[in-house]
Amino acid sequence: PYSAYELENAMHLDELPSVRYTWVRIAAKQMGVGGDDSWGAPVHEEYRIHADQPMKLEFIITPFEA
Known part of the structure; x- marks a missing residue:
């Protein structure tokens, strides 16, 4: 749930922000x-x-419908 920037700049787990979104990286x-x-x-x-x-x-990419 973290961006590459957030992961690269955090030295410890407690330095990562609260999870508010999901990152999808398509390669x-x-x-x-x-x-x-x-x-x-x-x-x-x-x-x-x-x-x-x-x-x-x-x-x-299509929206998910429950």
Whole structure:
């Protein structure tokens, strides 16, 4: 329920604001997290997003009705 800005600027959980909304982040793809360690190892080839390959994303958002 927090924006990227709120998460990046909070040092502790109690510094996050009260939840008043929901964030939805729509992305065509997301690259994997690092390699085999936390010291800067590159992402494994099968999880990389290559800029020279075309990408297309389409979506429709409709209101939820109970």
